[in-house]
Amino acid sequence: MSTLSISGLNVYFSTEDGPLHALKDVGFDVPERRIVGIVGESGCGKSTLINAILGLLADNGDIRSGEIVFEGMRDLTKLSARGMQDLRGLRISTVFQDPMGALNPVLSVGRQMTNIQYRSGQSHSEKVARAIEMLKLVRIPDAENALARYPHQFSGGMKQRIAIAMALMMEPALLIADEPTTALDATLEVTTIELLKDLQEKIGCSVLFISHHLGVIAELCDDVVVMYAGEVVERGTVRDVFQRPSHPYTRRLLECDPARQTQRTRVLPTIPGEIPDLRARPAGCVFAARCLDRHDGCDQHQPERSVSGGHAVRCNLVGSRQTQGEQA
């Protein structure tokens, strides 16, 4: 059973200039006990997707069609606001990019960590004990005394670890982590990733990890979903997608990562062009305007094609491409 199973999801926003098709036919699974990464550039729909899952779309946003099935039974798109509230924090929790924004600056860490256990029905001392236990799990030194301290007394990396501790306190089935390491530096980024992986195994939850950092995704995730302009253009295991990228966008994205250029170069690769206007989506492939392999077939609707078990791509070159890819 999958913890989260999304299929045929279409989200629109009404704007002054007409409806904006923000997510188009999005579908993928977050299997139990797996870490799934979502990678894509600004405007690819990552945030809209998270908000759709959490039932937090802005007022002008609308899920027109599709399902978001949680733990095999509940379709989150049909859940009432109240029903969604009962899931958030308890079964589905989140960690965001900015830990300072997630913590209340005027309350001590201990106060915040006991407050959020309001649904646990435990006594105060039990809540405190649980808070200490979680702080130890995320390796905050001197956890007992840390409870009395305020967020500003911790470093950025520690604040993010406290936010992770709070998100995992109720042992949710799904953790949604939205760019949790973007504000951290390389050494702290790596320790945070390792910690997240550790805790995920201990708690046995699934993780949906959003990032635009390809290196972090490669290191942390089991599966990866590549999004472009509100569509899933490629998905599969991290190994399949990173080693045999089959969508031209994925390939170009990987080429652009300066980390892939082991030889020092003065001219870095780029992807010229812009994301299409989502108010007037192209009928065919959404990446065609920037694609170097564009041909007539790209003007047709692009269904998802299977490359191999679990590795799927929205590109009509798949199949004829494969042999070429292996030579390269």
Added chain:
Amino acid sequence: MSGSPILSVRDVQVSFPVGGLTTRSAILGVAGVSFDVHRGETFALVGESGSGKTTLARAINGLQHVSDGSITFDGERIDVLGKSGMKQIRRRMSMMFQDPVGSLSPRMTVGDLVTEPFRIHGTEGRNLRDEANRLLTLVGLPADFASRYPHQLSGGQARRVGVARAIALNPSLIIADEPTAGLDVSVQGEVLNLLNELRERLGLAMVIITHNLHVVHHVADRMAVMYLGRFVETGETEAVFAAPRHPYTAALLSANPEPDPDRAHDRITLPAEVPSLLSRPLGCEFHTRCPWAQSICTTAQPPSGNVACHFPLEPGARPPSKKVPS
């Protein structure tokens, strides 16, 4: 590099007062830093957040009071200049701030934004519309962008406008604070290529501040690694990447996540806790996190020079399996 440096920083310290009325003290955000930047050269400042990179950049640009040391720009001592003196200097030394969209006034058009430097520093004999066209062409934006507002720009386009503002007055030095932060990888390359091209075409010197090591590798001629407000290692970029000599540099380089799931990670892991600037460690300030630390490191300051370490690493050195901290 020949000739005198365009920028020369000597033993610069920047201190910030902390505490209340009874417990006044000061912390050193920048704790004695020296380096030169030559014409046409790109110099990168690398380090974790809080290591003092931005404070140092602001001190060079006169936005932050320098408590000790000296800064010489184009042969002139600038850390002692007043406001109006510094305004003259900023014609030739421009700064690109971190947030590409946030550093542009939302109420000004792109045309007004790129020509603002002329309005501040005098426009004698210039046609601002022509200047706007010239600058937009130079940074690769269509001339009709002049009538747009910042919210109509993508992150990459906003960065280009920032670059246009920075080069408007033909400076000899640009200080770019995190020029690629928040940009997508496909756009990041565009901005760096643009800066590199302009540097070559206009003979600019650049100081780039970043914590993205991959960026440093491709654009910088020389680099310095900062830790708690000091340089722990300085050198030619290629040499530093090939064989880092300070343990902190080695750990930073080994921590860089790379987009290959099968890469064997031969990481040097550091204890995560960065010491507070309020209570700097004695001796070598990195010893609390250093896997190679010996007893001398806890008491004596490391020698100054390109590598601030008692025991600079041999190429390919691995941390000792047993930590022996005296």
